[in-house]
Amino acid sequence: MSDKMPATDTPENWGAASRGYAEDVAPVLMRAFTEPLVERLAVDQSAEVLEVGAGSGVLTEALFPRVKSVMATDFAPKMIEVLRERLRAAGAANVQCKVMDGQSLAFPDASFDAAASSFALMFFPDRVKGFAELCRVVRPGGRVAVTGWAGPDRFESFGLFLAAVQAAFPDMPAPPSPPPVFRLSDPAAFKSEMEAAGFRDVQVEFVARELALPDFDGLWRMMTAGAPPVQALLDRVGPSGKDRLRERLYAIIEERFPGGIIKVTNVATLGVGVAP
Numbered sequence: 001m002s003d004k005m006p007a008t009d010t011p012e013n014w015g016a017a018s019r020g021y022a023e024d025v026a027p028v029l030m031r032a033f034t035e036p037l038v039e040r041l042a043v044d045q046s047a048e049v050l051e052v053g054a055g056s057g058v059l060t061e062a063l064f065p066r067v068k069s070v071m072a073t074d075f076a077p078k079m080i081e082v083l084r085e086r087l088r089a090a091g092a093a094n095v096q097c098k099v100m101d102g103q104s105l106a107f108p109d110a111s112f113d114a115a116a117s118s119f120a121l122m123f124f125p126d127r128v129k130g131f132a133e134l135c136r137v138v139r140p141g142g143r144v145a146v147t148g149w150a151g152p153d154r155f156e157s158f159g160l161f162l163a164a165v166q167a168a169f170p171d172m173p174a175p176p177s178p179p180p181v182f183r184l185s186d187p188a189a190f191k192s193e194m195e196a197a198g199f200r201d202v203q204v205e206f207v208a209r210e211l212a213l214p215d216f217d218g219l220w221r222m223m224t225a226g227a228p229p230v231q232a233l234l235d236r237v238g239p240s241g242k243d244r245l246r247e248r249l250y251a252i253i254e255e256r257f258p259g260g261i262i263k264v265t266n267v268a269t270l271g272v273g274v275a276p
Helices: 011-016 017-040 060-067 079-092 125-139 156-168 186-195 216-224 230-258
Strands: 048-052 069-074 096-099 110-119 138-149 200-213 263-272
Touching: 011 079, 011 125, 011 156, 011 230, 017 110, 017 138, 017 200, 017 216, 017 263, 048 060, 048 125, 060 069, 060 079, 060 110, 060 263, 069 079, 079 096, 096 138, 096 200, 110 125, 125 138, 125 186, 138 186, 156 216, 156 230, 156 263, 200 216, 216 230, 216 263
Parallel strands: 048 069, 048 110, 069 096, 110 138
Antiparallel strands: 138 263, 200 263
């Protein structure tokens, strides 16, 4: 088993995870954070909004009934396929979906009234470009909102999973510090990145939401169905390692939540800035 983890955040890997992400991850884990993001955008029925890293569309679904139009982008073609299916089922006639890299947006300057990125920009190889592109394509005075995850001590679902990984594979090298999922976990650094991109009046806050899961299987699916870095880990350890990881996580959950229902608190970082 190699100590070096392969690159995981590719369009192909996120595309392969698109169905699991749409069914078992985003609706359970991310949907609770869409409302505070939309509220801070302060958009109305006249607004033309860009979404970067739309994934399977939980934020898109919250946005489209409240605005004039949504341009939903993602770098994974299969994610866009899933998103289009979901939007057709929802009757969203005011949404366009395009395959596009958020680090190089194919739109003229000042194309949108507002923009958002929900739990996506933290994965960008070049966040400087990602924030700069969001600032560039929003009209002066428009708001941009971005969410990431707080650290493992605040993102309890992921913290439990990491504890199980450490228990199952004590000799495995630690992940990069911070791992991609926590690259926007520090509010001060988050704020500095937005300001460096040109945003003014930047505010970054913690937003906490409680998640209740009826059983262990729901937690296991949520943590393993739709994230390429986790799939890379499972591929690395093989079937027997996956079974060992599941056993360790189950033991942790049984000890922490003897009543059966799993209740955890997950905390996101939410940054909002105004385009100059």
